[in-house]
Each structure stands twice: as structure tokens, then as C-alpha cells.
Amino acid sequence: MLIPLILSGGSGTRLWPVSRKNLPKQFLSLTGAGTLFQQTVTRTRMLSRVAAPIIVASEDHRFLAAEQLLELGIKEASIMLEPVARNTAPAIALGALHALATDPEAILLVLPADHLIGDERSFVEAVQLALPTAEAGWLVTFGIRPDRPETGFGYIRRAEVIDKNAYRVEQFVEKPNLVKAESYLADGGYDWNSGMFLFKASSYLEELAEHAPEILGAVRVAYATAKSDLDFVRIDESAFSKVPDNSIDYAVMEKCRRAAVIPVTCDWSDIGSWSALWLAGLRDADGNLREGDTIAVNTANSLLRSHDRHLLATVGVNDLIVVTTPDATLVAHRNAAQDVKRVVDELKTAGRTEHSLHRIVRRPWGSYDSLEAGERFQVKRIVVKPGAALSLQKHHHRAEHWIVVSGTAEVTCDDKVFTLSENQSTYIPLGSVHRLRNPGKMPLEIIEVQSGSYLGEDDIVRLEDVYGRS
DSSP states (O other): OEEEEEEEOOOOGGGTTTSBTTBOGGGSOOSSSSOHHHHHHHHHTTSTTBOOOEEEEEGGGHHHHHHHHHHTTOOOOEEEEESSOOOHHHHHHHHHHHHHTTOTTOEEEEEETTOEESOHHHHHHHHHHHHHHHHTTOEEEEEEOOSSOOSSSOEEEEEEESSSSOEEEEEEEOOOOHHHHHHHHHHSOEEEEEEEEEEEHHHHHHHHHHHOHHHHHHHHHHHHTOEEETTEEEOOHHHHTTSOOOOHIIIIITTOTTEEEEEEOSOEEOOOSHHHHHHHSOOOTTSOEEESSEEEESOBSOEEEOOTTOOEEEESOBSEEEEEETTEEEEEEGGGGGGHHHHHHHHHHTTOSTTTOOSEEEETTEEEEEEEEETTEEEEEEEEOTTOBOOEEEOSSEEEEEEEEESOEEEEETTEEEEEOTTOEEEEOTTOOEEEEOOSSSOEEEEEEEEESOOOTTOOEEEEOTTSOO
16 A cells, blocks of 8 residues: 655744744645645545555644644544654654554655645656556655756756666755756756655665664664554654654665656645745736735735735835734745744744744634733633633633633633623632633634733643643
8 A cells, every 4th residue: 555654744934924833834724725734635645545644743733733634534544743853764764664563565655744736647647657666665756857947955866767767866966056056957867856755664664774773773762662642643752852863865865775766747846935935826917926915016026925804015016025924024035035034043042932823823622812911911812612622720820801702611610610601701710720611513702811920821730631731
């Protein structure tokens, strides 16, 4: 069976402020139907004899991955949780070990969760053409035929033909400068390095054992101590922290004698920056990619993206990226899109939360929106999904007032359990053990007013939680 292995642990910092640590680009709807993660999973369903996918995701994104799979009607996927990021070589090793546990002949189709493919039929055909090469023991990568001199991608130099479809890899080339990129395009023997692979799980582990045995040994230890929790496979943090950090390119592919490449033209993009999204999107007659409520006057070749209920207007500008969210605005020259990561670095250095959290924060039970905050108070809009419940918890530094806007709330406060309807309210004293649950069939919306000496999210003592967070 062909098993898709979806790598979804990236942070997508170059697409800030829309992509953030707790909600990175792969779980966002940036173009087309569904999120990039959902598009990637859906693409694999077009293949024949395909098994349920294996997802390797960050611990922080476990419920995002599970929820988005359920939206696709996929319930049988394996979701493996990385407690810490250790790059692609260890992540793929985890997936390979998991696949071999059920199928000793498993073939893995390794796909990053955040890529965009416009011509999905051509990609599916390339995978089918690559299968015999992978079955013969080669580690196949897919090289994207370049249509422009691109300095943002690595390249693959093709060598002789292995069979009628695949070539032996002669060399992996780092991201070039413009002059070199132009020479690669003129040469015709170079493809973009897509980071997508097809190989037998056993073949990958054999190559990893030869070229990076310390990675394989440490991953084996971590996988052996993995535990099942709800719908997830939890990898032991102590063991996985000892795994060396390395990519599949550096650890295996650049050293492997069985590396093959199949060129493919499939309208591909890794959506690695706002300029890449502008290039991949449907632009208007003035070259503008516009999303949301925007007005563009004498504006050309720009990306304009506005959030809900916020008008974005530009006048007399060219080649700009302007992106707004409820709590941040980015203005950048399109040619400087790769430097957005430096903003994220500065936010981290300053100890600010805008690099990791949106104003609207998603939780497995629903979401909350921080509407207003000041000294000793904070106002949130909380939405709880039907049948869902927050953890049984208490706070050391704050009290809370809850007002039901719509739906029905079941409230636990110390030894009392009672129901509130629209326009009713209650008070949760500091230190009280409490829980909010939605017993209805419609979303529950409340306004929460917090007051106290400290209002941080780390002032939550979870005593019981159906999502395993206590």
C-alpha cells in the first residue's frame, strides 16, 4: 500500500501576521478550498491503492490536525505528535517506523502540509510514474521544472536516466543568487527541490542507518516509548529531545547513492512568503491580489489582504504587501517578503505574544477572542462547540463574570451545577473550581469579564480535562 506521510510541523513565520506559531500557514485557508493541510490530504485521495495517512504534527497543533481531518471525513489517520521540533529527517523516520509496524513493504509518499499544487492531475501522474523506481529501492524526489530564475528555492541537478521516467540525482544545490539561477534555467538540467519524496519505508531507514545512524538510533528509542492518547501517538519528550536536528536533504539525500528525481510540471509553490502567495494567486488586471474588504486606487502589483469588518485602502502604491489582522498590520515591499521573519524574531526578543497567538485563539472546545484588556481587567468572547466543555479548573489571581449571549450554558462552580440561558449571568469567585459546558446543539457564546492582579493564560490550574491537558 501507498501511505501518505504528511509533515505538518512547520511554523510559517514568513507569512506573519496571518500565520503564527499556534496557527501556522498549513492550517489556514490561503487560496482555494480548504486549508493547505486539507488540500494536501485531499490530493493523496486521488491516488490508487492509497492507505490512511500518517500525520506528523507538533504537540501544539494536535487538535487542529484532528479537527481538519474530521472535516474531510477522515477518521482512520494516525497522528504522531512531535514534542519538540527536530527537522524532517527524524520526522520521516518516525513515520517510517510507524508504517513498518503494520506493513513491511510500505511505500511512503512524503509531503509537506503547506505546499500548493495547481495541476493536481499532473502531480498524481508523476507519483504513479515514480512507483516502480521506488519499489526498486530508490529514494525518489520530485523536481519541479523551473519556469523562472528563482532564488528562493534549492535546485537538483539531473544525471543519467535510470528508466524512462526517473534520473539519478547528480547534485543538490543550495539557493542560488540571481546570476546562478538564470544559468540553471538556461542549462535545462536543473529542477527546483520540492521537498516531496516517494520511497519504501525500509529503504529510507537503511539509508538513514548508513549516513546518520545517531538519528535513527535516537528515533527508535523515542518511538519504542510512544504512547497512544485519544486519537494521537505521543512521542516521549525526554527521548525525542536527544534526537539530532537535521533535514532529510543533509542527513540522507545528499549522501545517498540511490537518490532519484522525477521532473514534474504541476504549478507548484511552497507558499514560503507573501510574494510567493502573490505569484500563485489570481491577480486582477492591475496585478493586484486582493482578499477581504479592499479598495485599490492607482495601485499595482501588490498583495492586499484585509480581515473581517476592516476596510483596507491603498492609493498610489506599487509592489507592496499589506496584510491586516485584528491585532497587527504588515506593510512590506514585495521584494523584501523573505525578511518578514525578522519581525517575528523581534517580537520573540521583546517577549510579545503576537508571534505565537492571534487575538482569536482556537481551542479543542471552540475559541476565544480577547476583545479588550487593561490594568486588572480583560474582556473575552468565548464560543463553545455543541457538546464540548472547558476543563475543570481554578485560578489563583482572578475572578470571572460570565454573560450568556446565545445558546445554553451548563456551569459548574464548586459544589453547584446549574444552567444559564440567553441574557443570564453568573460570577466565578477567585479560587473557585469551575467548568463551562455546552449541553445544546447550537454553539454557546458568552462574554467573560476577568478581574484580578494577574490575567495570564498560565494562571489556569486544570483539575480534569477531556482533551488530556490536565
